[in-house]
Amino acid sequence: MKLTSSKGYKQVITWLKKSKKKPFKFQTDAWQYYAEGYCGLVNAPTGFGKTFSMFLAVVIDELNKKIETEKLTKVSKSKKRKPNGLKLIWITPLRSLAKDLARAMREVCDELELDWMVGVRNGDTPQSEKLKQKKQMPEVLIITPESMHLLLAQKSTFNYFDELQCIVADEWHELIGSKRGVMAELAISRIKGMVNKHHPERLLRIWGISATIGNMEQAMDVLVPYDDVLKTIIKADIEKKIQIKSILPDHIDMLPWAGHLGHKLAHKLLPIIHKSKTTLIFTNTRGQAELWYQTLLAQDETLAGQLAIHHGSIDYELRNWIEEAIHTGVLKAVVCTSSLDLGVDFKPVDTVVQIGSPKGVARFLQRAGRSGHSPYETSKIYFLPTHALELVEAAAIKEAARTQNIESREPVVMAFDTLIQYLVSLAVGDGFDDKQIFFEVKQTHAFRELLPQEWSWIMQFITTGGDSLTAYTEFSKVSKDEDGLWKVESRQIAMRHRLHIGTIVSDAMIKVKYLTGGYVGMVEESFVAKLKPGSSFSLAGRVLEFIMIKDMMAMVRKSKQKTAMSPSWMGGRISLTSNLGAVLRQKYNETLDKQHYDEELDFILPLFERQAKVSHVPKNDEFLIELINTRDGYHFFAYPFEGRQVHEIMAALIAYRLGRLKPISFSIAMNDYGFELLSEQPIPLDEANIKDLFSPKNLTDDIVASINATEMARRKFRDIACISGLVFQGYPGKYVANKHLQSSSALFFNVFSDYDKHNLLLRQAYDEAFFQQIEEPRLAASLHRIQRSKVVIVKAESYTPLCFPIKVDSLRDNMSSEELSQRIERMTAEAEKKNQRRR
């Protein structure tokens, strides 16, 4: 039967007509493919009803099925609601999305008189609600990948999925590049396995919804790796109009050369806020958000009560209230972080402001899409630079957006830590059959290359605590029960494991609570440790006075002070993407040539002229190196414009190659534009050897020898140790009394390196370091480009506009070719000198 003539389809169309709506073509396409049993990926701009493309597909299918069964059985319609069981699992990456999705879906169900419940399950869901779901699952469950694993870590899980028809991974582009994506892949493989076993006839459909990324095909393949299903990508051919405008100061000198706050331009933001209905102001970090909130209030007191702040460390209730207030249009502006990045549809929002570089085209467009959410409306986004050079980035982003030069998201593969966590989760739940699970895991994209010996190592790791040679009698974690299933027997281990499911590793967080009651949010433990009673800090836009730590909570009261320091939250720094880097180099070209239409580039011209005077402005086909001597030592600056991450490796590589010329120690700094090598000795570098230094020859060997691979892997191992359950980070705000099991990932890293070299987790740390951190192909490509470029070496008198931001950046690494003992001797000698001076 044709879908369009089915009753369910007609019912939905009639309902849409009533509210004067018509489905887009990609939506009807999706419904059709779904009805035919396809799996796949839907790609459409925000605001065009991506949600409905899948949700209504399931609804239509169910309406049709219901009509069929009613025809067959003619059951007397009793008033009492009869639950149907869980039909649709809707995976969302963000908790904040769930509520709005549920609201939208419930509306549809009400209006279609479909007797469905829509439930939400994630870290914010109250225990009572979870218990209710345990007794009776709603028909639709909106869930995070972590909560899916928690669900699998419960007893008799299959009952939940008995009626399941479809799994949708919403905002798949957000998940695919992270270990959370791997979690989703694994959970789907298990659920599919269970459904297949009990209902081999059923076509379990798996769909993804994704914004445009560079690798759509691969994204689908990761989500639906199965060969035995029909797959398709549905792409909406609708274009979203986006208007990008930079906020410029009156004069270039008002913009600092370096920095990341940008609050000097706050006064320029106020008219924009007043002119708009509701403005979302995106910052890159939580600390920055707090500062901006304070700054805006200080500059315009009329905003009090109309300005809110929203980020991941703010208490759930508070965030809820803010989101609600955005919906109702009470708020004039909200300062936020990536916490509001994703698909929440806030109707009143008509303006978006991005503070500082968004580092990537996709992220910027995503944020722009938060405004003008309804179809055919133009999204308006303002870019507020935090330092002068960021204006070039603005121009580059505009260009990239125009040409749809959007980044790919590389899926994570062979994440052994996540696999170990998953297996223990299953063992905590119903237990697992290793043959069956190996088969399922092997089918996922992430573990396609998993070798039998790796699998058996992992099994040994969780059952005997080591490899076969060193089985420990007292080790207890996962063991085989009489049914031949691998299970966790110890309740204590099971409980601890459930508390730690997830792959987002944060520093220990402490809840902040008013003396009078009520939570404000969370701050890092290390930050609280620095506070003295009576000192003030700001959180959630409030200035708070710290009183004491009680029950592992920071007790506070409102402070009389107007401003205070804001806590810094650690977080990964985002690196400039290669797409943006390439456009950026081109823009550097255009600035001095004046062959462009970008007002940003005109504006920054004086700074470029200054750079040209004291040093040089690199053209697209040039590679600039600056050598500067200061009191700190000998500085070497290079500007490949490849993003922080590539620069980190390149800097280490060059340091290593210089070290082969003579023993020398460097400290390394970098930003998205270039890097610095700083040494107390003169650097053996000249025109003659520069191309050799940056040669792509022997690249792999030199990388291995140069980067302190150990140090880099050690950093990666921090997350791995937490995810695989070696180290407990403690739940945010919850104190886990496990003092006797306290240890650190660094300790484990050393122990494994010294005594268990074949540990797969150790290998994973090195692999992650190599593939994610080092990005060898990208590094090689940029070295090749440098070889083709004209090298310009400038000996500058003092810091130049280009090197200044690198100088200010404090993220530093060490690199040395000297003997450790030599270094120590020198360091102690210096320390002594300092001491003498003090005396």
Added chain:
Amino acid sequence: MTINCRGEELILSKERAIYWPAQKILIISDLHIGKSAHFRKFGIQVPGTVGLTDLQRLTSLMNEYSPETLMVTGDMFHNKINSDADAFLEWRRSYPQLKVVLIKGNHDALKNADYEALGIEVYNKELLLAPFRFIHDKPKEFDEYYNISGHIHPGVVLYGKAKQRLKFPCFYFGKHCAVLPAFSVFTGLAILKPEEGDQLYAITPGKVVAV
């Protein structure tokens, strides 16, 4: 490295121990025997070789100094007796003449009978051997005795020019109190910030250096 402390000569070994030649006492702290097994019992995979390495290091110290007494200033065992303790028992049997003295630390929760079986003389709080007081954690009030303690697993960060940074375990010698580094390799570090008059000795892979 040999230092003078309250008129007594003390040798600081890079194997995280102090030797007091006048009394023929080898002093170590925070041995944490059984920590790796304890972790394994709770489902955390720590290689067993960790504990064995500690004992091997202890053996090499015995060979170097031939002490009459081994003094442990606390945290000799990690919570309960387990398979790692068997390895220690074996080690203990190979030194029947050696006197082993333990000042109890917060992790030492073995039964008295267990200590007896292992041939360990136990002091609950402290042991006075002029001019020193051996104690697990430094006391709140100071007197004429100079305290030699452990507990905190001290470490030190060395800074160089051009913002370089290295981290090592260390010995701490303050006005009233010395702190030994943790003997076990399976321990973390608490970074110390020395005050005026404090002396730190960093343990680098090659040797002990005053910083």
